[in-house]
Amino acid sequence: MNATTLSVAEPDLGLGMRKTGLHGKLLARGGALAVIAAVAGLAVPYVVPDRYTMGLLLDGIILAMLALGIGFLARHLGLISLGHTAFFGGAAYALAIANQQWGWGPVPAAVFGLAVGTALALLMGLLVVRASGMGFLMLTLALGQALYQFCVQTVARPWTGAYDGLQVQFGPGQTFFGMPVASVMNAALFWPVVWVVLVVAAFALWLLGRARFGQVLEGIRENEERMRFSGYGTFRPRLTAFVVSGAVAALGGVLFALNAAYVSPDVLSFVKAGDSLIAAIVGGLGSLAGPVVGALAYIWAQAQFNTSGNLQLYTGIALVLVLVFLPGGITGGLAKLAVRIKRRARR
Template structure:
């Protein structure tokens, strides 16, 4: 190992306490943000941006760690939202109990699906995941299930109790649910960062690079990817539960291809090789759709913006900043 490499690693370790302090300050300062936003529109847009960012983070994790395109993240997002609403309406669960059980159901479903689809080819993986989301969208809209799922109109629910100290009905206020969304984003981002930096993350990337060599070397290449898939489904489920609690509503559109597409494009916009990038991509993508939609050209301008990003900064909008930081570190 060269002395230059050792010095770069030493410099990176020396910056860790500084980066940790900055991250902590940003995290704490984020709780004060609602007081500086005028009106509920900006707050709602930021809330939706972070939820899209969580889904984008899930898609980016699977792409970066497993080399697979999860074009169907809406399955677990919608499943968790509907499970939470049904548990409240049909079984009388409190908000916290419904949210917890909904996440367990989503985790189990993601584990079972992952155990089936993780063996197939990448193209088949993408299409099966997308088809599953569309299947769920049509399933919850069936007239025969209208009493339970609300059919094509969606399902309204009014949970009772508290969620992490916040009254369930207060969660309908965009400013009151902000701490929950903000905290969930950081917790999920930190969890993914820990996994990426761990031996488990290294094994996942090695399997992505050469699965056959890893198998011949005596490593199990199946279960690590199944566990990763299940974890991603759980994270998407957290976003689904929060969205359902924030609106008091679960809609078939939670399973729609638009939800999955937005998450994928947000991940590509922010960059799939980092934790911060997809979250920022989710916020920017949500803002762009809102602004372009106000002009009546939502799909046109958003499509042009995504094409420009993929052509000129294919590694995401944060990649140029990382290059500048590296050059600064070498100077």
């Protein structure tokens, strides 16, 4: 265990933990970077020339919401989840059901979808957060696939549409925070909303990771037994982290359903879970930017190689290359390269 982890694990060093938590300068720096990123991202629709590329970028950052949740758990607790599609797809289905069955408008349906996705994360978390390693991975996969199987059953057809899925159809006079429904389905017009939501979600995860809560999570990751002996309860922090990551994935599902205006069982499938995990690994699990970069790279590669009929082959080769030559992912490799350049410049 490193020195940082030891300072987290020992309750006698509470003063040190407070000093390494959030402070004014760090908060101001992080907030400034978030504002800069948000403002810079708003210029993307003016730079991207065609609708096709704009659509790929939007799909990429929606997938990044799902990958962000997975990366947060992996980075702070060392847990790999294949069940976050349950929250992503559950939120999307909840929005569609609220629209189709009850005639709710875009905003109430979106809030309902986010609430359902977060509630699913809480329920699943109560069952799985005590597990670790392969047991945790398999439990999340099993529960996620159980929800998929339920949605395609005949008994669920009146609500989920089974394999046919559900359309999201809002009335002509309804708006999403002032945006007409047609604008929500337009990638260039909907981009500012999705991008700002992504930046806010990433900033919130950054705050949690930098605060004392994040340090406790890292202590649990390094040595959970020692944390218990030191007087820290480990169940609630693990559950809270799981629910937060699930809420971020659910937020992505809400944005997906609004933009696509259609929800199918694919959003709950094992393929979707694999896509998000691969995106997070390729981008790099060690940083917040990693899942975003990985999701954008994955969507671009999928669009380039999908027509060849060998998409899965190329995906497997790319994953092997990243794991062997870039164990920290794209962002991890870039960070190491930057460190080497700085060292050479000093010499």
